[in-house]
Amino acid sequence: EGSPRAVMRGREVPIPMLAGSTFETYLLEKSRVTSHDDGERTYHFFYQLLAAPDEDKGQFWDGLKGASAESFQYVGASESIEEQSDADAWEDTKTALGDFGFEGDKLNTFMRAVCVVLQLGNLLFGPDATEGDDGSVIANPDELDKLSSLVGITSEKLTEALTTRVVKTMGEEITVRLTPVAAKDGCDALAKEIYAHVFQSLVDTINKSTSPPVGIAGSSGVRSISILDMFGFESFAVNRFEQLCINYANERIQHKYAMDTFLLIKEEYEAEGIQIYDFSRVDNSDVLSLVEGRTGVIMMLNEECLRPKGNDESFVYKIKVVHKESNRLVSDLLHRPTEFEIRHFAGKVKYDASGFVERNTDQLPKILLDCAMGSSNDIIREGFERVVSDLEKKASNYRRKRSANTICTKFKSQLMALMEDIKDSRTRYIRCIKPNRKKLPVVLDHSITMIQLASAGLVTAISVSRETFPNRLLYEVVWDRFRCLLPEDHKARKSDGTTREKAELLLNDLLNNKEKVVGGEVIAPFACGTSKVFFRSGSLELLESDRHKLYSAKAAILQRHARGVITRQKLRRMTAAAVKLQAQWRCKAAQNHCALKRSALLRLQSWGRRLLALMFVMHLRKTKAAAVIQSCWRAQKPRQQLNEFKKASRVIQHFVRSRKNKDNLKSSMAQVVEDAHMDHKMKKLQAKLGNNASSHDKDSLIEDAASMIEYLSKQLYMQRGRTSNIKAELAEERQGDGRLSRRNESVEAALAANKLEVSRLRNTSMRMESQLREFKTEKASTRLLLKSIQEDHKEEKSKHEKEINKAKGSHSEEIDNLRASVNDMQKVHTDELTKLKNETEANEAKHKAELAKLKEEKMKSEEDYEDDVAKVLDALQIAHEQDSQRRKPADDEEELKKRIEFLEESYESELKELKDSLCPRCTMICQDRGIMTSPETQRNLSLGSLSRMGGSRNLSSALTYRS
Incomplete structure (x- = not known):
């Protein structure tokens, strides 16, 4: 159930699986x-x-x-x-x-x-x-x-x-x-x-x-496929014990082959009432009786092996005496005492029994056995x-031991077991023939081949098969298959009667005069049984040949009509195809003629258009030269004005940069003075620490250190304020993303200032760290000094014991407090410095990112602005060229003044918007430096912008002026 199945000859069969295999040895050819x-x-x-x-x-x-x-x-x-x-x-x-x-x-x-x-x-x-x-x-x-x-x-x-x-x-x-x-x-x-x-x-x-x-072998549902590879029939000049065993096995296999092939035929002939052929020609039961019977060759050889003084001559003598009446044992006076001859199914074989008894015993001497076991x-x-x-x-039963231990007994028992297995299986026979003794390919030695065929019993089997009826058919099949061979008048006459009668009459008419006379006996081509018709060799083939000829003739007629129909259909299709091809050809020719005319017409049109285009080009060349001269003349004066505006812008830039550098110099100088003052105070503090001061001086020293720490705290607080301002400015800058393009330069300035401030703070922090390290070293030296003072005071125990104890307690408390405060300040300063560094680095990274973004937006806005200005200038140029032909120079100057005033007003409004968009810090810087406050500066800025509109493409400088 559920096993895979395959379809074989129209029915489902389970697909077998290989479970295993075994080998068994029969009469090894030692x-x-x-x-x-x-x-x-x-x-x-x-x-x-x-x-x-x-x-x-x-x-x-x-x-x-x-x-x-x-x-x-x-x-x-x-x-x-x-x-x-x-x-x-x-x-x-x-x-x-x-x-x-x-x-x-x-x-x-x-x-x-x-x-x-x-x-x-x-x-x-x-x-x-x-x-x-x-x-x-x-x-x-x-x-x-x-x-x-x-x-x-x-x-x-x-x-x-x-x-x-x-x-x-x-x-x-x-x-x-x-x-x-x-x-x-x-x-x-x-x-x-x-x-x-x-x-x-x-x-x-x-x-x-x-x-x-x-558990698998022998169980239900398990099948086996066995292959028996054995020697063929052997007959040499001298035949020994091995040839007797081999030929005995071949006799047993031949008997099985005869039973399978001819016995079934014999039984079928007897059942159908057909005359039986001579079955004794293929029956070798008497040979098997001679070899394996109760008094056969094998039993006598075993008995001779059991006898104390058994020998080969006695064995041969007993065979000839017991089986002297057997026609299978050949008696010849010329035989030697150890020779006997058996007539096998394949022919006579003379055996030399020398060594049969010893070979059948198959037991080595004890001295050899003992030696081999070592x-x-x-x-x-x-x-x-x-x-x-x-x-x-x-060893307990000597007779039984010797009998059961002989080669013949073992071989016979193995052969009988093999025959039992073959009996329960479907047997197929394969005969192997050696074509020549030289082992050459494509070479056939007829004499050797015929000897082997005769030894295999195939010649006898073929001769018997010729005498039998190899083919057989039921009466119904004969009538249905071959009645087509009768003429039409015979069909009507023989349509009455039983099927057997009709089949016999049919075969008598068709196979008339086909009898053969062999040895005075008439052999009919067929024989009728009770249910079948048996045909001799060639008879059924003759009927099949006649039937094939009849069907071939009728098939030729059908093929002739079919080919005629197919050819006529093909002719009609070819005619329709020819008409269609002709129509396609005529259509293609007309299309080619029309295309030729169209190409000629297009060529004429192209020549006409070319002439018109040449005339238009000549006219354009004349007008373009005049336009070039006019444009060069008109551009001379605006170019001079542009150069003047560039010079003015460079002066303004120089002034602004110098003012900015002066402010930076002032702030740097103030920082240097302040640092020098702090260095002076630090040196004074160090000088005080270096002297062996009194307790009063130490108090003042502690106060100075406290003041220094307070100063550093203030500086740290100021730095925090600056950092918070920078954060606020960054927040404002993020909120004003729409105005980033206008405040680009201010952000850059603030970033530069922040960088300067950060660098200054770094320097300050480094100086503070160095000062703290110096203070730590001085504190350590102070501790050593205090210890020495304490040791000196201990020597004056009697006089100053109370004062020393009091001073020691007060000084120890002050030192502990100072140490704790210094440690706290160091921790706070270290944390604040680390935090400040992290925030500064983060701000720098954010500044860089914002600056890169601003630069990209600035470049994009510059490109847009340049495109807009170029478009405006082109439009103005075109309008100017159109109006120059109609207006006077005075009108042009008035129009130019009006446009300049309009542009100045527009730029003043832009400056106002720019001021409003600036952060308070940038506004304060601009007011301190006088930028965007004086009318002259505003006018110069407006003129600079106007000069850029007149032809300058450097928009980044305009943004610098606005900032």
């Missing part, structure tokens, strides 16, 4: 470890390991450094895989191993176990020349030493385990020396067993990482410990 055919490669992992970088190989084992595939007998030289080198494949393999946790020590242990397998193949065995028996020795001790250091077992112990066997007889153990061939076989068996443990450890690690969570490699040691543990668990 024989490839020790031998492989010429031109083939052993396991790819060996080549990848030997192609790895030397730093990787040195990390695993020093013996791998500089080694190649030719350095190991089990590997040997081989061609690399196309499009990928073994070195590149090694990096991929190493990364894959790291994904499953093979890193560090675990990876080293795994690789060293693989190196043990490779190194075992380098051991060579030869006859022992020192002994008279058939003993053997290891011919290359240096390779043995390498193996000893690699596996962690001493060379002596390895030599003993590989060249001897321990045989138990009547409770006695006898050590038997092995021949070189037997010793080599034991060494190869040990290598294959170690490789099996390495491979199984890898499979277990992968399964541990990828297996589904506990290895320092965890994978090798733990693998052989599990083998010994399993043997000890089954």
Whole structure:
């Protein structure tokens, strides 16, 4: 419920999720470890390991450094895989191993176990020349030493385990020396067993990482997808125990394939009443009975392994005796005592049973097991410990132990479990065919390919399929699908009867003369069952071909009519489009002709206008020269007046600046005199403090200090008053924002005065601070003097004890009071000075901001004023030029006088407004300096303003005069 779903073939199915995966090993091909055919490669992992970088190989084992595939007998030289080198494949393999946790020590242990397998193949065995028996020795001790250091077992112990066997007889153990061939076989068996443990450890690690969570596997709603990768049918010149197991597995899979493919067909034919083909050609049940039956090959081989003196010849003899009546067991007098032949579904295979009993037992000698368990490699040691543990668990029942521990028994049980899983699943078969033995692309060897197809049973399956009916249809489908092939007269004649009868008559007419005669037997192209019609190969295809031809012919007729309709519609559209194109072309041609005429007419008009414009320009040139001369003559006299006005304004400015400088000089001189007077008083006070004065002089000194402090307090009070005045002026200036442009110069003057005052106050405060510091030092010296006087008075205890005590009390009280007052004054002065500094800095910042704002407004007003004046002058000039032609010079002079009087009156009113707008301080300064009070000054100011209106553009100077 609620799981995501997908639509498949018109129905909704749930979208599955991958829960996990597991691997299971069936009959590991360990024989490839020790031998492989010429031109083939052993396991790819060996080549990848030997192609790895030397730093990787040195990390695993020093013996791998500089080694190649030719350095190991089990590997040997081989061609690399196309499009990928073994070195590149090694990096991929190493990364894959790291994904499953093979890193560090675990990876080293795994690789060293693989190196043990490779190194075992380098051991060579030869006859022992020192002994008279058939003993053997290891011919290359240096390779043995390498193996000893690699596996962690001493060379002596390895030599003993590989060249001897321990045989138990009547409770006695006898050590038997092995021949070189037997010793080599034991060494190869040990290598294959170690490789099996390495491979199984890898499979277990992968399964541990990828297996589904506990409880999911086998639960309802969980499905599985299994992939079985197995060998194909094998038939070599010499076939061993491995080929028997592989072919047995292929027989079991082939039986499943035959049951799935042909048994269902057989049941369907029987149900429909169709003659059944020879099913025995694809049925291999008798082969399975021969191999896995109660008296089959596997059971007899297990029994021979249980027998104390069981051997391969006895095993083959028993098979031939018990199954001499079986047509699947081939008897040939030329067979050796250890050879037998089985007729498999793919062909005859002759097996050499040499070593079957030993290979089926699959148990290493005890001396080799004990030696392998002493290895320092965890994978090798733990693998052989599990083998010994399993043997000890089954030691209580010897017969059962040997039977259950054979290769055939294990393989059969695994194969049966596999078949049970396959039985409950939907099976798909993929046959892999090798096209050639040279591993070349796009090369097909027909003989090899046909042998493989025959071995896979595909040839038999194809021949059987040809004898059967591969296609089948219901009677209703046959009638509905192929009745269109009948002529019209046959359709009316065969429309009566049941559907089966109509379908049979239809097929008899359509497939008439299509019978085949094979071996004197007539084979019909179809057969009728109870509910279906079964078609032989090619019959249904013939009907479908005829039906396709009929439909193609009818479709061609329909297409011809459809193409005719489409072509006629296209012709009508093309005709309409051609008419529209012609109309557009004619319209475009008419528009071009009209545009040509219009351009010619415009060109004629432009030439006419050009001539008129040239005539007008010539007239303007004549009149403009006269106007230039007149304007130069008229401007001469006003220019002279302007120069005179400029000179007068400069005189006035000089006078005002000199008067201002004199006032500043007077105030500075007064300040200097006052400072000199205070310095004189301070020096007198210091002189008094420097003398050893009496108590009366000290009182006067304290009075002088008090007077000095009072003077400083007054100065501070005055400075506060000035600061409050400045604040008041600033408040008034903020209220009069509309008149800021007129009072710009007054604000600048006040700001300059404030700056001077602030600088003077700073100097005063600095002097006061220095005086206070000097007073503190003098006070300290006074304290020292008082202490010395007190010590002198103590010496005269008898005479002046009362006076000294009285004086001491009075002086101490006075000194404490003076100290307290001085400390209070210092604190107050420091606070006031800090506050004054902060206020002064704030006022300066505000002054600067207001001044910048005033300057911007002033410049804007100046520009507006200049524009207005320029407009007025232009208007006056134009009016003057117009009136000059009609009036006399006397009238001009009278008019000019009237305008001057009017301007003087307007400027007097402006001066009055300016006076009213000035602050009291600026008004007082102007009255003291005589500015804006005398009629002459006012007249000069008016004349200066008039001169500016006559041509001067310096409006900032006019504002200076007004201020």
